[in-house]
Amino acid sequence: MDAMTQMQFSETPLQVAAGMKPDAELPVRARVLDLSFYYGDKQALFNVTFPIHDRKVTAMIGPSGCGKSTLLRTMNRMHDLYPGNRYEGEVILYPENINIVSPQVDPMLVRLKIGMVFQKPNPFPKSIYENVAAGLWVRGIRKKSVVDDRVEQALTQAALWDEVKDRLRTSAYGLSGGQQQRLCIARALAPDPEMLLLDEPTSALDPIATARIEELVMELAPKVTIVIVTHNMQQAARISNFTAFMHLGRMAEFDLTEVIFTNPRDRRTQDYITGRFG
Amino acid sequence: MAKDDEAQILQSIDERALVKKANRQDLRFAIVGLTVLTVAMITLMALVIDFMIDGIPRINGEFLTSFPSRRPERAGILSAWVGSSLVMLVTAVLAVPIGVAAGIYLEEYAPKNWITDIIEINVTNLAGVPSIIYGLLALGLFVYGFGLGSTILVAGMTLALLILPIIIVATREALRSISLEMREAAYGLGADKWQAVSMYLLPAARPGILTGAIVGMSRAIGETAPIITIGALAFIAFLPPSPIQAEFPYVSFEWLNSPFTVMPIQMFNWISRPQPGFHIAAAATGVILLVMTLLMNGLAIYLRYRIREGMK
Numbered sequence: 001m002d003a004m005t006q007m008q009f010s011e012t013p014l015q016v017a018a019g020m021k022p023d024a025e026l027p028v029r030a031r032v033l034d035l036s037f038y039y040g041d042k043q044a045l046f047n048v049t050f051p052i053h054d055r056k057v058t059a060m061i062g063p064s065g066c067g068k069s070t071l072l073r074t075m076n077r078m079h080d081l082y083p084g085n086r087y088e089g090e091v092i093l094y095p096e097n098i099n100i101v102s103p104q105v106d107p108m109l110v111r112l113k114i115g116m117v118f119q120k121p122n123p124f125p126k127s128i129y130e131n132v133a134a135g136l137w138v139r140g141i142r143k144k145s146v147v148d149d150r151v152e153q154a155l156t157q158a159a160l161w162d163e164v165k166d167r168l169r170t171s172a173y174g175l176s177g178g179q180q181q182r183l184c185i186a187r188a189l190a191p192d193p194e195m196l197l198l199d200e201p202t203s204a205l206d207p208i209a210t211a212r213i214e215e216l217v218m219e220l221a222p223k224v225t226i227v228i229v230t231h232n233m234q235q236a237a238r239i240s241n242f243t244a245f246m247h248l249g250r251m252a253e254f255d256l257t258e259v260i261f262t263n264p265r266d267r268r269t270q271d272y273i274t275g276r277f278g
Numbered sequence: 279m280a281k282d283d284e285a286q287i288l289q290s291i292d293e294r295a296l297v298k299k300a301n302r303q304d305l306r307f308a309i310v311g312l313t314v315l316t317v318a319m320i321t322l323m324a325l326v327i328d329f330m331i332d333g334i335p336r337i338n339g340e341f342l343t344s345f346p347s348r349r350p351e352r353a354g355i356l357s358a359w360v361g362s363s364l365v366m367l368v369t370a371v372l373a374v375p376i377g378v379a380a381g382i383y384l385e386e387y388a389p390k391n392w393i394t395d396i397i398e399i400n401v402t403n404l405a406g407v408p409s410i411i412y413g414l415l416a417l418g419l420f421v422y423g424f425g426l427g428s429t430i431l432v433a434g435m436t437l438a439l440l441i442l443p444i445i446i447v448a449t450r451e452a453l454r455s456i457s458l459e460m461r462e463a464a465y466g467l468g469a470d471k472w473q474a475v476s477m478y479l480l481p482a483a484r485p486g487i488l489t490g491a492i493v494g495m496s497r498a499i500g501e502t503a504p505i506i507t508i509g510a511l512a513f514i515a516f517l518p519p520s521p522i523q524a525e526f527p528y529v530s531f532e533w534l535n536s537p538f539t540v541m542p543i544q545m546f547n548w549i550s551r552p553q554p555g556f557h558i559a560a561a562a563t564g565v566i567l568l569v570m571t572l573l574m575n576g577l578a579i580y581l582r583y584r585i586r587e588g589m590k
Contacts, residue, residue, distance in 0.1 A: 081465055083390060112468035122459035124478055137477070138469045187467070 027054040028094060029195060029225040030075070035089035035101065037067075037074055043249065044070045047089070050244050050254040052195070057217060057226045059240035059257065061233055063272065067249040068229045069119075072197050075100065075227065076114045077107035093194065112139065115188030116197040120204050121180035123172035123187070128155075128164050131172045131183055135191040150190050157223075158186035159216050178209025182216065189224070196220070198228040202235065214239050233273055237261050245269045326568070333561035341562060345515040346544065350555025353548070355563050357514040361430070361538035362499060362570075364518060368434020368534070369441065369498050374491050377442050381449025381487075386475055405443035412440045413507025421508055428509035430518060431534040436504050441494030448490020452483035485582040492578035496571050502542040513547070514539045541567045 030052040037045035045067050052058050060068040070079075077100065079085040087101040093113065100110045115135070123131050132151045141147060151168070155161040160182045164175070172183055181201055188196055198217070202210040217226060217239050230236050236243050236257065243260040245253045245268070253266040264270045344354025384401075388394045416436035426432050456479055464474040480487075518536035521529055541563055548560035 076466060078462060078466065081462065107465075108468055108470055111466055116462075116466040118459060118462060118466070120459055122457075122463040124460070124463065125482060134469075134477070135467045138467050138473050184463075191468075 028052065029054040030094060030100075031090075031092045032071075033090040033092065035071070035074065035087070035091060037070060037079070037088070038086040039070075039079075040084040045074070046249045048246075048249075048251045050251055052225060052227060053242060054225055055222055056241040057221045057228060057239055058242045058244065059236035060227065060229045060244045060246060061231070061236045061272075062246035062252075064231070066246040068244075068246045069199055070249075071246065072199050072227060072229045073116075075110075075195070075197055076116045077101070077110045078116070080107040112191075113193060114195045114197060115191070115193035117181070117184050117188050117199065117201050119200045121177055121184055123175075123180050123183050125171070125173060127169050128172050128175070128183060129168040132186050132190050135187055139191055141191075150192075151186075154186040154190035155183075157189050157220065158182045159212065159219070160186055176209070178205050178212060181205060181209070181213060185213075185216065189220075193224070195225045195227065198226065200229050200231060203231065210235075233261075245272065247272075329561050329564050329568075332558055333563075333565040336558050336562035337565065341559075342566075346513055346547075350551075350553050350559055353556065353559050355541060355544055355559075355566065357517060358539050358541045358544035358563065359566065360517055361510075361514065362540040362567075364430050364533060365433045365437065365505075365538065365540055366495060366499055368431060369437040370491070370495060372434060372438035373441050373445055373494065376438070377445025377491075377494075378449050378487055380442070381446045381453065382475060382480070384446070385450045385453040386471060386479070401443050401446050405447060408503075409440055409501050410503040410507060412436055413504030415439070416504060416508050427535070428511070428537060429535045430538045432508055433505055433510060433538065433540070434534075436508055437498040437501060440501065440504060441498050444494040444497065445487075445490050448493070449483065449487050452486025452490070453479060455486065456482050485585050488581055488585070489578055492574055496574050499571060499574070500542055500567065502540075502546055505540055505543060506546075510543055511537055511539055541570075 028051045032048055032050050032052070035045055035048045036043060048067075048071060060071060062068050073079055074087060075091060079087075087103075089101070090099045091101045092098070093100050098105055100114070124134060126134075129151055132154050133147050136147050136150055141150075152161060152165075155164060160179060163179060164183075167174075172180065175183060181204075185196075185198075185201070202213050205213065214235060217228065220226060221239075221241070228236075228240065240257045243255065243257040244251055245260060245264075245266070247268050253260060253264060253269045255265075260269060261273060264273065270276075341354045342359065343356050344352060345356050346358075347353040380401075384394065384398065388397075413436065416432060416439070420426050420432045420435055421428060460478065460482060461474070464478040469477070514537060518533035518538060519530060521531070521533055545560045545563045545567070548556040548563070551557075
């Protein structure tokens with residue numbers, strides 16, 4: 001199946017299902033095209049193709065080891081930190097129209113454009129302020145008024161400002177796990193990324209902290225393009241607009257979230273969401 | 279049939295006996311371990327205490343502020359401890375930055391190939407080279423080759439070479455032990471290598487690097503063989519020129535070119551004298567050397583604690 005047909009295949013019904021006029025264009029922020037990925041000799045992704053819609057939440061679900069995290073990590077070239085990994089195919093980022101997995105594109109450029117939040121909260125052993133400002137400093141933004149302003153905005157966006165505004169200079173390690181994860185989201189948001197990748201951001205958190213992160217993702221959705229990997233199907237159903245179901249390194253099904261959860265076309269998706277395997 | 283056998287074997291396990299046996303084994307090992315530890319500790323303590331009984335009464339202000347003398351009761355270690363301190367200063371200034379930089383390069387920047395592997399094996403092996411070999415190298419290269427003479431600078435350079443591998447290995451270990459999450463956080467922000475290293479990795483590696491540096495320094499301060507080899511004198515009745523001057527430019531590096539002695543050499547010299555008074559002076563010097571080493575280790579523990587607290 002070639003990439004173009006699948007793309008068209010997956011888009012037109014979506015617009016109809018989304019209740020839009022058929023001629024309304026659903027803007028696309030990035031397009032994964034025929035992407036394969038290899039850890040050394042071991043192929044982990046097989047010809048994955050799907051669109052990432054602008055300022056929408058795209059969730060990736062699937063059983064453990066299905067390649068959903070691997071796929072997410074290709075999108076800011078995290079695999080380049082370790083030797084022996086190889087990409088084939090394309091991930092085109094719009095509107096620049098660059099293939100972010102091409103060896104000609106520096107991973108640093110990709111990471112400067114696309115922010116990432118990891119499975120385990122990983123703040124730096126520094127103050128809350130320094131953590132959020134880190135992304136700005138890395139980009140050479142040092143002017144205090146600008147940095148102060150962006151730090152406040154990012155912390156507000158991450159729904160953390162009210163909790164930490166009086167202790168910005170204290171260590172980030174003094175925060176709870178859920179707060180640390182929201183801090184990491186603020187850190188990723190501060191430089192105003194074109195896309196935000198969340199790799200199972202709530203897997204290390206308790207239900208209350210999880211609910212706050214989910215709320216946050218929904219609040220952010222109208223402003224930022226978000227791709228979230230989750231092993232929690234209810235979470236995907238609650239917070240995402242689109243869902244990609246991955247299975248054994250392949251994209252089994254991609255559709256509007258409500259379609260995936262109410263009327264999946266693929267047998268494997270059906271089995272997974274009804275809990276027959278997982 | 280076979281199934282019945284299996285069931286029987288599993289049935290016949292006596293859990294209580296197993297626990298008893300395990301406990302007996304643990305006890306036996308604990309007794310052996312404790313015995314070995316006690317013997318080692320008693321030997322060491324006896325040595326140190328014997329040292330202290332001889333040496334401590336001899337330590338007073340005069341001992342620290344007098345030059346060595348022909349008469350044992352008037353001999354002091356002023357030139358020795360000043361010499362040791364200055365040599366340590368040179369060693370630290372040279373070895374720490376070079377060692378840390380080399381460690382960072384090898385761990386973060388160097389491509390992983392066979393050349394790096396060879397360098398790595400060599401660096402690790404260098405840490406085990408006998409110190410007198412470094413002395414010979416320094417004698418040939420620094421003293422004669424560069425014509426620097428037997429000076430504080432040369433001693434500092436020699437000891438810096440000696441502890442460089444220790445610092446390099448410690449730096450690499452410290453960088454390697456930083457969690458992948460921290461690394462990914464730094465690079466995930468779009469940081470370049472230098473930013474990631476200087477802003478995030480190096481601060482996180484600081485406790486490990488510091489420990490390595492101080493372990494190296496503690497080794498250097500007690501080194502005798504390479505310093506003797508490069509021709510340090512045992513009898514020095516003057517101090518190196520002061521680094522701070524009354525006239526412009528106020529600082530002077532003349533002291534780098536001064537002849538010197540260090541505490542282990544002073545000790546060695548006194549022990550080889552026949553008069554018992556000198557033996558006591560040697561014991562007193564040993565006590566001070568020990569205290570200096572302990573203080574350095576204490577400082578390392580304190581700084582490490584402070585840094586860890588600061589990171590929390």
